[in-house]
C-alpha cells in the first residue's frame with residue numbers, strides 16, 4: 222500500500238504538487254493521468270522519494286519513507302522498482318549486466334545472482350539476449366530488460382513513468398501484458414503514469430486524474446467502463462472516455 226498524506230512539492234517558487242492525499246491499495250494497478258505539466262511524474266517520483274516532499278508524509282508498505290535515514294531509505298527502495306519512458310539502460314553494459322547491476326547495488330547474495338538474472342530475463346522472454354547490448358535491441362526489448370532489472374529484487378511496488386510512450390501500439394500491448402502478468406503472478410502493486418486513456422483503461426483497476434498539481438478525481442475502472450468513486454462530478458472522466466487520449470503537447 223502507498224499513502225501520500227498532504228504531500229506538497231515546489232520547484233523554486235512553482236508549486237508542482239499541492240497538498241495531495243492519495244491511497245493506492247496493495248495489489249492494484251493504479252493509473253495516473255492528466256495533461257502535460259499536471260504533475261504526474263513528480264507525484265510518481267514522490268512515491269520513492271526521488272523527489273523529496275516539502276511537506277507531508279509518504280508511506281510505502283507500512284514504512285514512512287519521509288522519516289527514514291538515507292541508509293534506511295536505500296534499504297526500503299529495494300522493494301520499490303521503477304521503469305521509465307526511455308528505459309534508462311546502461312549503453313556499454315550487456316543485457317545480463319544491466320539486470321545484474323541492480324542485484325549488486327542491493328547486495329544480493331553473489332552465488333544466487335546469475336540464476337536470479339536469468340530467471341528475470343526468462344520472465345520477460347529475453348533469456349537468449351544476455352550478451353546483447355541495448356543498441357542491438359528494439360524499444361520493446363529495451364523496456365523488457367528494464368522490467369527485468371526492476372523485478373530482480375522482488376519489489377512489492379513497481380512505479381512506471383510513461384512506460385509505453387516511446388512504443389508502437391502492438392509493442393505497447395505486449396509491455397502492458399508483461400506488467401499485468403507481474404501483477405497477477407507476484408501480487409506487485411503497480412502505478413502507471415500515462416497520458417493515454419487507452420493504456421489506463423486496458424490495464425488499471427483505478428485511475429487518478431491530475432490537473433495543475435492537484436487530484437481532480439479518482440475513479441474505479443470497471444470492465445464495462447469507468448465509474449466514479451467519489452460522487453464528485455463525472456464530467457472530466459466522461460470527457461476523457463469520450464475524447465480518448467489527453468493532449469500531451
Ligand SMILES: Nc1ncnc2c1ncn2[C@@H]1O[C@H](COP(=O)(O)OP(=O)(O)OP(=O)(O)O)[C@@H](O)[C@H]1O
Pocket residue numbers: 232237255256257258259260261262263264416
Ligand atoms: N526538476 C524540476 N525543476 C523545475 N521544475 C520542474 C522539475 N520537475 C518538474 N517541474 C515542473 O513541475 C511541473 C510538473 O511536472 P511533471 O513532469 O510532474 O508533469 P507531468 O504531468 O508528468 O508532465 P508530462 O506529461 O509533460 O511529463 C511542470 O510545470 C514542470 O515544468
